[in-house]
Amino acid sequence: MGSISELKFIVDNNVGKLVKWLRIMGYDTVFFDGSDDSYMVAKALAESRVILTRDTEIMKRGLVTSGRLKAILISSEEPEKQMRQVIKTLNLDCQFRPFALCLECNQPLVGKNKDQVKDRVPPHVFQTQSQYVECPACHRIYWRGTHWQAMTKKLKKLMNETTK
Ligand SMILES: [Zn+2]
Numbered sequence: 001m002g003s004i005s006e007l008k009f010i011v012d013n014n015v016g017k018l019v020k021w022l023r024i025m026g027y028d029t030v031f032f033d034g035s036d037d038s039y040m041v042a043k044a045l046a047e048s049r050v051i052l053t054r055d056t057e058i059m060k061r062g063l064v065t066s067g068r069l070k071a072i073l074i075s076s077e078e079p080e081k082q083m084r085q086v087i088k089t090l091n092l093d094c095q096f097r098p099f100a101l102c103l104e105c106n107q108p109l110v111g112k113n114k115d116q117v118k119d120r121v122p123p124h125v126f127q128t129q130s131q132y133v134e135c136p137a138c139h140r141i142y143w144r145g146t147h148w149q150a151m152t153k154k155l156k157k158l159m160n161e162t163t164k
Pocket residue numbers: 102103104105106107135136137138139140
């Protein structure tokens with residue numbers, strides 16, 4: 001494995017809620033929604049991604065047992081507990097790269113100035129926010145609004161509970 005800052009993930013569809021949380025933290029994360037585990041394993045190996053799954057069969061694969069591929073078997077059905085397990089196991093930093101990745105498509109976000117987003121965000125947002133980022137793929141615009149703050153707050157709470 002490379003350094004902790006280079007961690008990348010592939011999330012199995014049985015723990016899909018983890019995708020957005022990892023992207024919010026800034027970790028490059030792809031979602032695997034197929035049924036062919038071999039494809040997921042091959043992609044994880046090719047792109048040096050950590051597999052997050054609830055599938056015990058994945059953990060029995062030679063690539064995983066030999067340590068060539070890192071996989072974490074998620075124990076809980078509850079998204080918050082799942083996230084806590086990942087944070088704790090890999091010692092993740094919730095402030096790793098805030099506002100770095102699109103939550104929908106995992107693309108690196110691009111900074112925009114106010115004038116560039118003027119007609120594309122609600123007026124009350126335009127009046128109160130000065131920093132914006134845009135996804136080059138889906139063209140969603142993000143700002144540090146209440147939704148983002150709520151998610152960041154929840155993450156910090158999770159982190160605190162994890163380190164206790
Ligand atoms: Zn996007």
